[in-house]
Amino acid sequence: MTEVDNNDIALAIKDLAVGYHTKKKDLVVLENINLYLRHGELVCFMGPNGVGKSTLLRTIAGVQKPLAGEIKIEDVDLSAISIAELSTKMSLVLTDGINAGNMTGRELVGLGRYPYLGWRVDFSEDDLHKIEESITLAQVSSYADKKVHELSDGQLQKMMIARALCQDTPIMILDEPTAHLDLNNRVAIINLLKDLTRKTGKSILIATHELDLALQSADRLWLAGHHVPVISGFPEDMVLNGAIDSVFELKGFDLKTGQLKKKSLGKKVSLQGSGYQYLWTKNALERNGYEISSESDFQIRIMASKNLSWEVENKGIVATNTLEELINYLNQQKF
Numbered sequence: 001m002t003e004v005d006n007n008d009i010a011l012a013i014k015d016l017a018v019g020y021h022t023k024k025k026d027l028v029v030l031e032n033i034n035l036y037l038r039h040g041e042l043v044c045f046m047g048p049n050g051v052g053k054s055t056l057l058r059t060i061a062g063v064q065k066p067l068a069g070e071i072k073i074e075d076v077d078l079s080a081i082s083i084a085e086l087s088t089k090m091s092l093v094l095t096d097g098i099n100a101g102n103m104t105g106r107e108l109v110g111l112g113r114y115p116y117l118g119w120r121v122d123f124s125e126d127d128l129h130k131i132e133e134s135i136t137l138a139q140v141s142s143y144a145d146k147k148v149h150e151l152s153d154g155q156l157q158k159m160m161i162a163r164a165l166c167q168d169t170p171i172m173i174l175d176e177p178t179a180h181l182d183l184n185n186r187v188a189i190i191n192l193l194k195d196l197t198r199k200t201g202k203s204i205l206i207a208t209h210e211l212d213l214a215l216q217s218a219d220r221l222w223l224a225g226h227h228v229p230v231i232s233g234f235p236e237d238m239v240l241n242g243a244i245d246s247v248f249e250l251k252g253f254d255l256k257t258g259q260l261k262k263k264s265l266g267k268k269v270s271l272q273g274s275g276y277q278y279l280w281t282k283n284a285l286e287r288n289g290y291e292i293s294s295e296s297d298f299q300i301r302i303m304a305s306k307n308l309s310w311e312v313e314n315k316g317i318v319a320t321n322t323l324e325e326l327i328n329y330l331n332q333q334k335f
């Protein structure tokens with residue numbers, strides 16, 4: 001286990017148990033949790049549905065009380081920090097629907113400045129600057145003047161992230177920030193959060209189901225499984241030591257290749273080519289049950305000179321212009 005330098009730590013969790021008080025007895029969702037969030041680090045918190053990610057995030061953010069144990073922010077116990085002070089240290093983006101009344105997106109983002117207003121009624125130049133900066137960073141300017149109730153789920157999601165950016169806290173906690181977002185926006189948000197950790201030294205903790213994005217961008221994963229302690233480590237270590245496999249009980253997904261497992265029909269073809277054309281040809285072949293092997297009577301060559309085409313050499317040579325034609329041709333052959 002690596003030694004942890006206290007100056008590095010933004011948030012420390014010790015012997016924590018989280019869950020709910022119910023009439024009969026306490027419902028313990030996760031317990032014996034010991035974790036750190038370091039300065040300038042992007043942590044993705046992952047685990048199957050219902051394991052307790054939201055419950056832990058809400059507890060860390062002071063929205064619900066721990067059942068046991070302690071949470072320290074910059075070495076101060078969370079229970080000793082007032083709500084006003086906490087809102088200058090930590091921002092929170094939850095998935096729950098928000099009731100923003102008749103507010104515009106810009107006004108919603110402006111709520112992020114309230115912890116800093118004190119007795120002031122109006123925004124300062126600095127506040128206004130921060131609001132515009134956050135709107136630009138989160139790429140929401142084109143709909144910032146719309147009413148919040150007119151925004152799509154994805155637009156609202158990004159507006160809430162802009163509000164959290166505007167709050168400008170050293171720690172940001174986001175529950176599934178990429179839910180509802182299309183592929184470009186998912187990548188943009190993860191890149192933005194990663195960039196923030198690098199440029200501003202913020203510590204960012206997100207709960208997410210996006211294994212692919214997490215593996216490519218998180219500095220560290222927190223992994224929660226049913227009936228096992230929450231563990232923390234480098235994403236790549238967790239792939240190689242099987243931790244991700246065992247927590248998610250992965251079925252049909254091959255972590256070693258990052259791909260869905262494809263059923264081979266035992267028909268072998270050899271493939272010559274390179275680059276992304278090779279990768280997508282391989283994808284089409286494997287998706288259709290073909291296995292790539294050097295020991296095959298069917299040799300496929302990717303012809304990438306002028307127009308992309310494929311040649312299949314068996315007894316003679318047959319050329320096809322699309323992968324669909326190639327697969328149709330192969331499907332008619334005897335293997």
Ligand SMILES: Nc1ncnc2c1ncn2[C@@H]1O[C@H](COP(=O)(O)OP(=O)(O)OP(=O)(O)O)[C@@H](O)[C@H]1O
Nearest residue numbers: 020027029047048049050051052053054055056207
């Ligand atoms: N208010 C509540 N009262 C009692 N139990 C709750 C409450 N909210 C959640 N739970 C239970 O706590 C457990 C953890 O739920 P939680 O929402 O934290 O999981 P999660 O890991 O965030 O799941 P998901 O990936 O589906 O969002 C679940 O069994 C859930 O039913």
